[in-house]
Amino acid sequence: MSIKEIAESRVIDLGDSVLRQLKGLGDFTNFTLKTIFWTFKPPFRLKLLFEQMYFMGNKSVFIIFLTSIFTGAVFAFQIYLGFKAINADSFIGPIVTIALAKELAPVLSGLVVAGRCGAAMAAQIGSMKVTEQIDALEVMGINSYQYLAVPRILGAMLSMPLLSGIFLLIGYWGSWLIGVKVIQIDEMMYTQKIGEFMNLGMVAEGIIKATVFGYLIGIIGTYQGFNVTGGAEGVGKGTNMAVVWGMITVLVVDFFLTSFLAKIL
Amino acid sequence: MSEKYSVEFRNLVKVFGDSVILDNLNFGIHRGKITTILGFSGAGKTTLMKHILGLVMPTEGEVIVLDQVINHLGELELREFRRNFGMVFQYAALFDFLTSYENVAFPLREFTKMNEDEIREKVMGLLESVGISPQAAKRLPSELSGGMRKRVGLARGLALDPHIMLYDEPTSGLDPITTHTVYDLMRDTHRRNEHRGFTSIIISHDIHATLKYSDYIVFMEKGKVVEHLDVETFKKSENPVIRRFLEL
Numbered sequence: 001m002s003i004k005e006i007a008e009s010r011v012i013d014l015g016d017s018v019l020r021q022l023k024g025l026g027d028f029t030n031f032t033l034k035t036i037f038w039t040f041k042p043p044f045r046l047k048l049l050f051e052q053m054y055f056m057g058n059k060s061v062f063i064i065f066l067t068s069i070f071t072g073a074v075f076a077f078q079i080y081l082g083f084k085a086i087n088a089d090s091f092i093g094p095i096v097t098i099a100l101a102k103e104l105a106p107v108l109s110g111l112v113v114a115g116r117c118g119a120a121m122a123a124q125i126g127s128m129k130v131t132e133q134i135d136a137l138e139v140m141g142i143n144s145y146q147y148l149a150v151p152r153i154l155g156a157m158l159s160m161p162l163l164s165g166i167f168l169l170i171g172y173w174g175s176w177l178i179g180v181k182v183i184q185i186d187e188m189m190y191t192q193k194i195g196e197f198m199n200l201g202m203v204a205e206g207i208i209k210a211t212v213f214g215y216l217i218g219i220i221g222t223y224q225g226f227n228v229t230g231g232a233e234g235v236g237k238g239t240n241m242a243v244v245w246g247m248i249t250v251l252v253v254d255f256f257l258t259s260f261l262a263k264i265l
Numbered sequence: 266m267s268e269k270y271s272v273e274f275r276n277l278v279k280v281f282g283d284s285v286i287l288d289n290l291n292f293g294i295h296r297g298k299i300t301t302i303l304g305f306s307g308a309g310k311t312t313l314m315k316h317i318l319g320l321v322m323p324t325e326g327e328v329i330v331l332d333q334v335i336n337h338l339g340e341l342e343l344r345e346f347r348r349n350f351g352m353v354f355q356y357a358a359l360f361d362f363l364t365s366y367e368n369v370a371f372p373l374r375e376f377t378k379m380n381e382d383e384i385r386e387k388v389m390g391l392l393e394s395v396g397i398s399p400q401a402a403k404r405l406p407s408e409l410s411g412g413m414r415k416r417v418g419l420a421r422g423l424a425l426d427p428h429i430m431l432y433d434e435p436t437s438g439l440d441p442i443t444t445h446t447v448y449d450l451m452r453d454t455h456r457r458n459e460h461r462g463f464t465s466i467i468i469s470h471d472i473h474a475t476l477k478y479s480d481y482i483v484f485m486e487k488g489k490v491v492e493h494l495d496v497e498t499f500k501k502s503e504n505p506v507i508r509r510f511l512e513l
C-alpha cells in the first residue's frame with residue numbers, strides 16, 4: 001500500500017467511527033424522547049413503579065448504609081487531623097455535614113445505585129430482549145418502553161433522593177460517633193455549629209442532584225438493556241456498559257450541576 | 266372480507282442495510298388453513314412473519330392482513346390491531362418474572378375487563394387444554410421443561426381468541442416425541458377454532474412434521490418464494506431444491 005492509500009483508509013476509518021458515534025448519539029436521543037413521550041401517556045403503571053422502587057431500595061440500602069457510616073466517620077477523622085493544628089476542630093460537624101448534604105450523599109449514592117440498579121436494569125431488559133420477551137410484549141400491543149423503561153427511570157428518579165437522604169443521616173451519625181464519642185468534642189457545640197452553617201439550600205442541592213442522577217442512571221441502564229444484541233454475552237456487555245457509563249455520567253454531571261446550582265441556590 | 270386469504274403480500278420487498286432479505290413476494294395465506302413456511306435458516310422466514318405483525322415495515326409493497334393494509338396503520342392502530350394475532354415464539358418467550366398462570370393471565374389483565382374469577386376460569390381452561398397441570402401453573406418459566414414452556418406459550422397466545430396464530434419454529438430444541446405432541450396440540454387448537462376462520466401460520470424447517478400437519482406449504486429460499494402449494498402437490502414437486510429438502 002502506498003502512503004496515500006494508507007492515509008485514505010485511515011480517513012475512512014475515522015469517518016466510520018465518527019458516524020458510528022453520531023448514530024449512537026442519535027439512537028440515545030431517540031430513546032430518551034420516546035421514554036419521555038410514553039411517560040405521559042396512559043396507562044400509568046403505578047404498580048410497576050412501586051415494584052421498581054422497592055426493588056432498587058432493597059438492592060442498595062444495605063450498601064448505602066455501610067458506605068455512608070464509614071464515609072462520615074473517616075471524613076470526620078481526617079478533618080480533625082487537619083484542623084486540630086489550628087484549633088478549629090469544632091468545625092468538624094458543619095464541614096462533614098455540608099459536604100455530605102451537597103456532594104457525598106448524592107454522588108456516592110449515585111455510584112452505588114449505578115452499580116447495583118443500573119446494572120440490574122440492563123441485565124433484566126437485555127435478557128428479555130435476547131429471549132424475545134420484548135417482542136412478545138410488542139406482539140400483544142404493549143409498548144415495551146412504557147412497560148419496562150418508564151417504571152425503571154421514574155423509580156430511580158424517586159428512589160435516589162430517598163437513598164441519598166438515608167446516606168446523609170447515617171453519614172452524619174458516623175461523623176457524630178467520631179466527633180463526639182471518640183474525639184470528645186462537646187455534643188452541644190457539635191450540633192450547634194452545624195445549625196449555624198447549614199441551610200436548606202444545601203439540602204435542596206443534594207436532593208436535586210440525587211434526582212438528576214437517578215434519572216441519568218435509569219435512562220442509561222434501560223438504554224443499554226434495549227440495545228443488547230446477541231445472546232448472553234451481549235447481556236454481559238450491556239450490563240457492564242450501564243455501570244461504567246452510569247458512574248462516569250454521575251461524576252461528570254455532578255461537576256456541571258454544582259456550578260449551575262451555585263448560581264441559583 | 267377476503268374469503269380466500271387472511272394474509273396477502275403484494276410486491277413485498279425488504280432491504281436491511283444493503284442486502285435484500287425479502288425479494289418481491291406476491292402471495293396469499295389461505296384463511297382457515299394451516300400454512301407452513303418452510304426453508305433453510307436465513308431464508309427470511311422470521312422477517313416475513315414480523316411483517317405480518319407489523320413489527321417490521323416493508324421497504325416496498327404492501328402487507329394486507331384481514332383486509333387491512335397494515336403498513337398504512339398508525340402506531341396506536343397497529344397496537345390495537347395486533348390483538349388479532351396470537352404468537353408462539355421459538356423459545357416460548359414467557360415473561361420470566363411471572364408464573365405460568367400469570368403469563369397466560371397477562372393479556373387478559375391488560376386487554377379485558379374480566380374480574381379475577383373470570384380470569385381464573387379462562388386461564389385454567391386454557392392451561393388444561395394444552396395439558397398443563399394446576400401445580401405447574403404456579404411455577405416460574407425457569408422451573409419448566411422446554412416442552413412445557415411451549416405449551417404455556419401456546420395458551421398465552423390463545424388467551425384473547427386470536428384470528429391468526431403464528432408459530433416461529435415452535436419445536437426447535439425439542440425431542441422428537443415432544444415435537445409431535447406440540448404439533449398435535451397446534452392441530453387440535455386449529456380444529457377447535459376452524460369454524461371462525463382461524464388461520465395457523467407455522468415457520469419450520471422440520472420437513473416431516475410439516476408434511477404431516479399442514480394444508481399448504483410455502484417454500485422460501487434466499488428471500489424468494491420457490492413454491493406455494495398444497496401438501497399433496499408439494500410432495501410431487503420436481504423443483505430440485507425441494508427434492509433435496511424432501512430427501513433429508
Ligand SMILES: Nc1ncnc2c1ncn2[C@@H]1O[C@H](COP(=O)(O)OP(=O)(O)O)[C@@H](O)[C@H]1O
Pocket residue numbers: 281282286304305306307308309310311312313
Ligand atoms: N433487523 C435486522 N437487521 C439486519 N439484518 C437482519 C435483521 N433481521 C434479519 N436480518 C437478516 O435477514 C436474513 C433472514 O433472517 P430471518 O428472517 O431471521 O431468517 P430465518 O428466520 O428464515 O432463519 C438473515 O441473513 C438475517 O441476518
Ligand SMILES: [Mg+2]
Pocket residue numbers: 310311312
Ligand atoms: Mg427464524
